[in-house]
Amino acid sequence: MxxxxxxxxxxxxxxxxxxxxxxxxxxxxxxxxxxxxxxxxxxxxxxxxxxxxxxxxxxxxxxxxxxxxxxxxxxxxxxxxxxxxxxxxxxxxxxxxxxxxxxxxxxxxxxxxxxxxxxxxxxxxxxxxxxxxxxxxxxxxFTAMQMHQWGVVCNFLLSATVVLVFATRLAIALRHREHELALLRERFVRNEGIVALATHAASVAHELNTPLATMTLLADDIADQTDSSEVRDDVETLRELLVQCRERVLALARPAAGESSGRDRVTLPQVLEQWRLVRPTITLKRNDDAPLDLPLDPGIGHLLMVLLNNAADAGEKAERPQVDLTLRIQGEDLIGEVRDYGHGFDARQAVLPGTLFNSGKTEGMGVGLALSHATIERLEGELWMRPAHGAGTRVGFRLPLSPRETSA
Structure with missing residues (x-):
């Protein structure tokens, strides 16, 4: 100590x-x-x-x-x-x-x-x-012996009280510190994997830039050489997907180049447009009073993409391809909830796996949820998961709209 x-x-x-x-x-x-x-x-x-x-x-x-x-x-x-x-x-x-x-x-x-x-x-x-x-x-x-005996009894009771109070408080403090250390160890392991993943992603982003540019040129050539309207529509969809992939690759490369993320804020319509492009078969229902013009941190946009994709996967497995999205502003916080119509989550499994490469899906790696946890922690927010009424799962979050001030 x-x-x-x-x-x-x-x-x-x-x-x-x-x-x-x-x-x-x-x-x-x-x-x-x-x-x-x-x-x-x-x-x-x-x-x-x-x-x-x-x-x-x-x-x-x-x-x-x-x-x-x-x-x-x-x-x-x-x-x-x-x-x-x-x-x-x-x-x-x-x-x-x-x-x-x-x-x-x-x-x-x-x-x-x-x-x-x-x-x-x-x-x-x-x-x-x-x-x-x-x-x-x-x-x-009283005699000296009587007073001494009563003094010893009182001294024992007082000493026992002091030891009991101090030992109890010390035990509570130690348990609290052990809990904090366990959380810090878990966060360190997860963040260590995220840093390694981000470093590798930035390297791969530079390598993918050239193939994506080549694929874009080939898509343009195919569109110019064909007279079929159906092929042109398919090529246009392919081109939009390539543009989105290229933007994602550049976004991965920018942190490595040391560029500021202040200009990379997104809005809810942009996030939903990108998501609908990759999940066109999913029906998305959104609340009418959602803050559409609110600029969002890129991490929040990624968090929404992860939650929407997980909800879409759960709905497709249950043959109910529908996702409900609710966003609202409450005070100085952004409250969000994504509801799927899948089979629900297993109560015996960790509700929100927070370690990297630990997924509840057999084909998943758990990267999405781990990155979501990192985003929530970085923005000092909350993330929760609850069973939905009827069938499915509700995953919600609370994030501050502005960075919280930490006392020194």
Whole structure:
């Protein structure tokens, strides 16, 4: 462990409030119930000092430096106040002197070894000082042995509470960190494959540019040499497909050339026109109030193409070649949903496979969904999948219309 984090300092603040309340209650019980004539001013001064420091610590904990030195200074204040309180209430005869061990345990769980040793040394010095210069306990309503026994019981309950609170918070923080690390590892593996795929795609794009240009010239020659209107229509369709392929190839090559993507924004009609060209047999239904003039990030256009193609594939397998597309603007977000009329998804399978080359289709590689996940993460959006009413699947997404500002 390299150093403590903010949750540890916040936990210290919570435990410190528990200590303030416990010390105040102990002074009152010892004075009014046990009949001990304690030095009130020094003890209440210690309680006030600890409370004031905790107010300052809580104010600074959110933006404080979480280096080990910071946490050590926090614990050093606790050691100093505990030494003061134990010294003015019996010294080592006070059963609450064992609370020094709690501070050492907290340091051992959250600080590096050398700082833990420093805390242990400070606690040892504090315990020795309270023993050498401590004020003996005066006589009260009960014998010294009875008060010591009750003190041991209270000290055990207090120590158990402190350990339980801290251990629970630490376990929750560790589980949260493990979950975040697992997500980061999954994202790293997926992004590593996407980067390799993008590099290879840019290389292949340059190689495909010449064959596509040759095929376009051949299509023009065929159109000029034929008198059949049917052949001309087929050649025109082929030419449109070649133009679309050429645009896709150039789009793959542009990132490698370092060109800006700000000029590559698309609109919904452009995306749907390209999709209808490659899937002419699919019936597409769109909501009438869709934002047709809204400029979209190229990644959103690719996301729509992937979702529409997956929905078309599912519908064709079920012999229901229909896709419903819903797009609307809600606040500062773009909400979209693609519904197919296929057989639905298998509940036993991962709903949204997020790893590259992991597909729910036997002939698929999972690249489309992996790239969709990357687009959603890059734009800080959400992606979900739900069963549709009747038959089919609904895949939806929420994307911000403008980049979200991240706090430093």
């Amino acid at each position: 390299t150093g403590p984090d903010a949750p540890f300092l916040r936990t210290l603040c919570s435990l410190r409030w528990l200590a303030v309340a416990g010390q105040a209650a102990t002074i009152l019980v010892a004075t009014w119930v046990l009949g001990l004539e304690l030095s009130q001013r020094p003890l209440w001064a210690g309680v006030a000092a600890l409370a004031l420091f905790n107010l300052y610590a809580q104010w600074r904990v959110h933006d404080a430096d979480t280096a080990p030195l910071t946490a050590f200074c926090h614990i050093l204040v606790d050691v100093t106040v505990l030494t003061w309180m134990v010294g003015w209430s019996g010294g080592i005869a006070n059963p609450f002197g064992s609370l020094f061990l709690i501070l050492i345990a907290l340091a051992a769980l959250a600080l590096p070894l050398r700082w833990t040793l420093a805390v242990a040394a400070a606690c040892l010095i504090g315990y020795a000082v309270s023993g050498l210069f401590g004020v003996p306990l005066p006589a009260g309503y």
